[in-house]
Amino acid sequence: MISFINRYGVDAYLVISGIAIISIFLFLAIFADFVSPYDPIDIVGEAVQPPSNKYLMGTDSLGRDVLSRLIHGARTIMGVIAVSTAVSMVIGIPLGLISGYIGGIIDRILSVIMDSIYAFPGLILAIAVAAVLGPGIYNAAFAISVVYIPTYFRMIRGHVLSLKESLFVEAAKAMGATNNRIIFRHILPNTIYIITVIFSLNVSDAVLTEAGLSFLGLSVSSPTPDWGFDLRNGQRYLLSGYWWPVFFPGVAIILLALGFGLLGEGLNTILGGEGVKSR
């Protein structure tokens, strides 16, 4: 670890702090039932109690414990992000591989379509899909996955275009390997590091998109604990000076997005080779 820091300087810190933040939220999400002091949907005391020893982050407008909702909210957002990211990867990566490797008319058509969707504002696309499908966790996950398919597609395709010309692909071809084998056995493993970087930068973005959707009321429905949704519910009471139902879930959103952002940022420089500094 020390040599890792020495070698990569600032970027090593970015990666380490990113992983630390993500691990904390992952821990909260997995062990939510054990760590949270109260049930997230139970009314445990009077409404809008300020943070105290009894309620570490206070209570919300209905008298529910903000900390418990924050902990269980981690589970909600992580679940939505996991499902949506998996869907975007499963669709985006193979399409990118095939499009980049085969080229020709299929590549042209796919690229134009993906580029157009990519140019469209992500959150608004997600809003449109979620509005048609109606509110709900799985609908939100699907809406978010649509937004990020083009990102995976474009990155992978671009990378494949350069890999295609490399010697090892030439060699595999000369030995008579089939296209399938070349794409999935030779090219795919070489795109793994790119996938890691896009993954973490994308998830950072997806966290904000999920939070945005639920802030706009298009994701979960009450009383499910969800950061964006809780933020929206707290908004009305903020003007009376009750900052805690808004502050804590909001900070959680930023921290989680930041965790993935830092990780992706650091990995990008380290894996891209720009981060190695001469000392």
Place this chain on the structure above:
Amino acid sequence: MTSLKVYIVSRLLLTIPMIFILLTVVFLIMRILPGNPVLASLGVKATEEDIQRISEQLGLNKPLIQQYVEYIGGILRGDLGNSLIFGRRPVIKEIMDRFPATVELTIGGFIVSIMLGVSLGIFGGLKPYSRRDTFIRIFSIVAYTLFIPLIGLFFQYIFGVILRILPIGGRIDPLLAPERITGLYTIDTLLTLNILGFISAIRYLILPSFTLGLVLSGVYVRLVRSSLIEVMSTDFIRSLRARGVSEDIILYRHALKNALIPLITMMGLQFSLLLAGAVLTETTFSWPGIGTLLMERILYRDFTTVQGIITVYAIFVALISFIVDIIYAYVDPRIRY
């Protein structure tokens, strides 16, 4: 023809299919995805006849291809159908009522983000890898993850609730609202010499613009920083230094001119983020733009208006990316070849 004209024409030929594909995607989302807009707009108590009637009214019982042709044809004529609620006004009118507010907010947010981005980028980029540069780099990462509603509410709390110096919702003091000329209050109040109105419009614009601009500034900070570092290490800067040109003149007259060119492309790419951010900013500040209109109509299940707004967003995005490319080609002639 000059090379710029050739470039404009070729770029235009690329924009048309892009708009077309975006509109097709919008159409597919609205029609193919499971979820029945008619049933949704009527609620669970809908009778079979009602469903039939509304479907016919919306043309949803026709074959998909015909619906598609009618949808595209309508857009070409500037017709987005009629709203399903509130006196069934034409959707295009509903949108045009609210569109200027969104334009005003995005311009405000854009100006703030560029000002922050350029000044902080220069601040960091002039002393690369120093402590202050590391701080600026971290700022650029953090800024991007700032969740707009939280920042907006934070500003509301500080400036509206505690300090009580800035308004936290709406566009202008209702008593000072100008008559509609362009729909941009800051411009309309100036045109009608309504100075108090202008001040009020600016005061209402400050918090939303800073919220939106702060979040979007991160990308510009990073870009200005890295491109300034690159330009400062080139030979022509070194020879300027050798000739004894002062650092200020090197920076402002020579280096910045080159370092800021990539900013133009980034503005185009950032535009869609600006629009998406505007939806959240509008909702947070009850700003009466098309973002809040979209959310209202989703709530009322006004299917045609929702479709119309998404369509307008699509066209808007494509046009802006076209314009930015042209500006870029104009500023940097190398692009045209």
